Amino acid sequence: MSQPSYWSERITIGNLAFPRFIGGPLDGITDAPFRKLVREFSKNELLYTEMRHVACIANDKGGARSLKFEQLERPLNYQVAANFDTYIEQACDKIMQKGVDIVDLNIGCPARNVISSGSGSALMADLPRLKHILSTFRKHLDIPFTVKIRSGFKQCNAIEVAKIAQDCGVDALAIHPRLQTERFAGRPNMALAAEVKKALNIPVFFSGGVVNFKLANMVYEQTGVDGFLIGRGIWARPWKLQEMAAHARGETFVVDNKMILSCALKHFDYMLEHYGQHAVYIFRKHVPFYVRGIAQASDVRQALMACKEPEPVKELLIKALG
Ligand SMILES: Cc1cc2nc3c(=O)[nH]c(=O)nc-3n(C[C@H](O)[C@H](O)[C@H](O)COP(=O)(O)O)c2cc1C
Structure with missing residues (x-):
């Protein structure tokens, strides 16, 4: 079993610290209204925004669409997608001006319309381009920078990609250990997540099927990861992060x-x-x-x-x- 102290410790990202349970990104689900609701249960937990392409942020006049959120939703990890270095500087400036805590680059999205432009998980199959994009973000961000990856695009190369991300100055990495071809189904590759955790010095988060504390504990024991992104488990369950924290402390949590x-x-x-x-x-x-x-x-x-x-x-x- 994990030590009880593990669950009360916080994860450090740059100069920020967060509880181990994190609200993951679900496009169209974990939007600003939902995050505002989650905040009524969980004040300090990190919440990811849904993915927005840097071009969409850079061209959005006044941030009316892509940057429409409230400061009470923070701490926020604002997730972006990029396929080239164009727009990265402009998007970073706008995001930092609006006020978020971290910026996350999505290197894991499997959707056809995203990979067809070379964004999302397609970046895992083009390492020189990935390196350039990561370095460009690092250069233009004064706040912590994280990435979310998969096992690989068509083939598994998560360890290589994770090391590249760390070398490019990324502060933490989340892995959803499935290939692009597996999308959101099938057993997540625990052994791979454990290898990625072992290979890196920065915090590593696990994403994939963690819907309760028992599963988080099992993932911890099999991988040693530092944090857990709760995706579909939080859908219509805005209390989920608080529930898991209560269970980690050995307390009951009543939902009626x-x-x-x-x-x-x-x-x-x-x-x-x-x-x-x-x-x-x-x-x-x-x-x-x-x-x-x-x-x-x-x-x-x-x-x-x-x-x-x-x-x-x-x-x-x-x-x-x-
Ligand atoms: C409807 C839906 C939307 C998603 N949107 C995003 C997204 O915008 N960015 C991202 O990195 N992952 C996205 N994901 C992937 C999840 O964050 C997560 O990695 C995956 O669903 C596995 O975790 P889970 O079993 O806890 O949901 C999405 C998944 C689903 C099902």
């Missing part, structure tokens, strides 16, 4: 329908504030996760499709979970 309802309603209100009326449609993807486990879940999902205004959505949630 009253709490789930209160979170779902707040989440929806924050989305309405952030996205306006369009939130009625965007919120649809979250509802099945809030009502999963209740007897009428499929009726709720069906009724939701007919809702065109905020009030009926709220009434539906209250009827299902109240």
